[in-house]
Structures are given as C-alpha cells and as structure tokens.
Amino acid sequence: MYIPKLYLDDLKVGDEFRSREFQLTETAIHDFAAEFDPQPFHLDAEAARSSIFNGLAASGWHTAAISMRLIVESVPLASGVIGVDVQITWPRPTRPGDVLHVVSRVAGISPSKSKPDRGIVTMQSDTLNQSGEVCQKLSSKLVVFRKEPTA
C-alpha cells in the first residue's frame, strides 16, 4: 500500500489514522520497567496482585513508548512526528498479552504566525486494547511543516 507523505496543507480536522496491532509480553513489561520504572507492580506478578493495579501492569511510560512507535508508523507526516507538548492519561493499565493499537485523530490545526513554513497540529491518540478499552489518551501538539512556505 502506498502511503502518501503528508504536509500541513494536506491535513484537516477529523483526519484519522489507525495503527497496526502490537502484542505486549510479560518479558517486555519486565525489561522496560527494570530499565526505566523499577517498581514492584511493573516487575513482579506476585507483588502486583496486592497493589493498586491488581496484577502485573506495564509502566505507563512503556505504554507511551509503544504508542509512539505505532504513531510514527501510522501517521505519515513528511517531516516526522515531532511533539513539543503532550498530555497523557492512563484510564486503565496495559497487561501481559494485551494486543494494542492506536487511533490518532487531527483535533486542531494552527498555522504559525511567526514561521510561515510550519504550524502546530493537535493530535488526539487513543491506545486501545483487544477489547476496545482505552488504556491511554494522548493529546500531542506536533510541529508540522508545509510543502511550500506561504508568502
């Protein structure tokens, strides 16, 4: 499938992009947590059972990093996916065996007043599990370039 590379001028509010699916494993949860978020509820299934998560849960930062991978693959911006400002909530944890995908939607487009070659695109990206439950809501302000600077 040919995916065109998109510039600011190609985007409109409501445009939607769906990623491929990605399966989260217990090993990956453990390895990410050991490096970046070494807390018992991300490392050890037994300790996690009596935690607020009621069982082993991936670090939210792991869910965020996987989501970024899926967004980079599925949102074909010509100049790349470059965030300057993000907001994240994690309504529910991601778990070993979960199959995740991300649906991204253009929520706003603001051409830059000072820099005619670019604008800021607000993108809402939901990370869902195999049951269609939202595990992460990400709102990103992205720098997106024009194909040709406006006069």
Next chain:
Amino acid sequence: MYIPKLYLDDLKVGDEFRSREFQLTETAIHDFAAEFDPQPFHLDAEAARSSIFNGLAASGWHTAAISMRLIVESVPLASGVIGVDVQITWPRPTRPGDVLHVVSRVAGISPSKSKPDRGIVTMQSDTLNQSGEVCQKLSSKLVVFRKEPTA
C-alpha cells in the same frame, strides 16, 4: 543514607527532591529510538544535522523514561510513584553525552473526597542537563496513600 518512605501526610507543598545524575550515550539514544521512535533525527547523526534538531537528539519519550527512572529513585513515596495524568513539554532536546538530573517539587496536595486512604499530589519535575538547562518539564498527578485512612 536512610531515606524515609513518605505517605500523603508526610508531604507538604514546596518539598523538593533531587535525583542522582545520569549520562545519556549515543548508543542508548539509538537503541531506544530504534525500538520506540524510529525517526532519522533520533537514529542518525548525519540525517539529524539537517533536521529541526540540528544534530542527534534523543526521543522525548526516552528523556521521559530516563526522568521516570530518576524520579522513582529520588522521590521516596511509600506506595510508589503512580501517575494518573501527566503533562510534558520539551523546551530543548537531550543529546549524546548529556548528564541529566531531575528536580521534583510538590506543587499541590488534594486529599480524595471519596477515598479516605489517599490523595492526589501534583508534582513538577524538571529534567536538567549539565549546563542547568531545562530539557523537559513534567507535571504529574500522582496517587499517594495515607499511612492510616482518615476517619
């Protein structure tokens, strides 16, 4: 050094926690990006020179993950560092060789109305490089438990 484990009742607005230092390497930048944010400006120094970053830059998600590691180590919450909602900005990129540390400050404390055993703490965590420049500003809403539930 003995670091006491802190509960909601132990925290007050203005409390500050400083992490150890962490050196970012070009290999680590490449490996994280290859797994989670495979874009040329995070993977290849030559391609990065002509990008918006003017040289190789770590993924913002890598800076975020390293910051979480440093926060988990330096903010000694008895029940763990459990974020429900975060906001991040990246005022400047992190680079190969940068030595990072995080300064976290309690900015707000809201006891839960419905759950007497916990509250929400707003924590501002700045990630600084070796020149004292802020590379990431993170505002997190954390669930923090009380030692004893209030009556």
